Amino acid sequence: MKKNFYFLILLLLILIVACQKPPILYETAINSCVPDTMHQKDGKSFVLMFNRNCVIGAQLPEFDGTTMDGKKIDKSYFEGKVSVINFWFEGCMSCEHEMPYFNTLVEKYKVKNVNFLAISLNSPKDITDFLVTHPYNFDHIAYGEPITAGNFKMTWGYPTTLVVDKHLKIIYTTGGVADENGNVLAHMDLDPKIELALNEN
Secondary structure (H helix, E strand, O other), X not given: OHHHXXXXXXXHHHHHHHHOOOOEOHHXXXXXXXXXXXXXXXXXXXXXXXXXXXXXXXXXXXXXXXXXXXXXEOHXXXXXXXXXXXXXXXXXXXXXXXXXXXXXXXXXXXXXXXXEEEEEOOOHXXXXXXXXXXXXXXXXEOOOHHHHHHXXXXXXXXXXXXXXXXXXXXXXXXXXXXXXXXXXOHHHOOHHHHHHHHHOO
């Protein structure tokens, strides 16, 4: 009886591992991105916007950086932790609208294994000046264009947020998560995604 029980448990574990999709290469995922919508600009020209979801299931691309407070960002920063990565720049109103919500997440998960990393296009001085009036409690990388354009090859707009699991797999992507009053859009709540990733092995 015990032998059958252990055999069934072993079989179940093998099935779980076999059914999990391995992460795909980021390069492969980003090359599969296709235009999602077309936005008319100035009544004439069109700007193509690409769907962020094409990178869901992909491995986070490797990159190195240093935060404004001197923290080294590399593969070891992400390993074994859930990470929320936000791409933004000063002057992006949608970026500003979501910052208070992101601050509540930082507070909620400060004792858990969750990284909060912001990659900005702006200079350290501009970010420092901005944070005086707009608190944003993430780790901050300034001058982030080499990372966004080089490592991430971003083809979509700002803001963009990724949720990455403990195995460095991208599990969720989104644009702005809050309206102009700072209210979280119902379908954009990151909480369940973070909880799901924290509870996975």
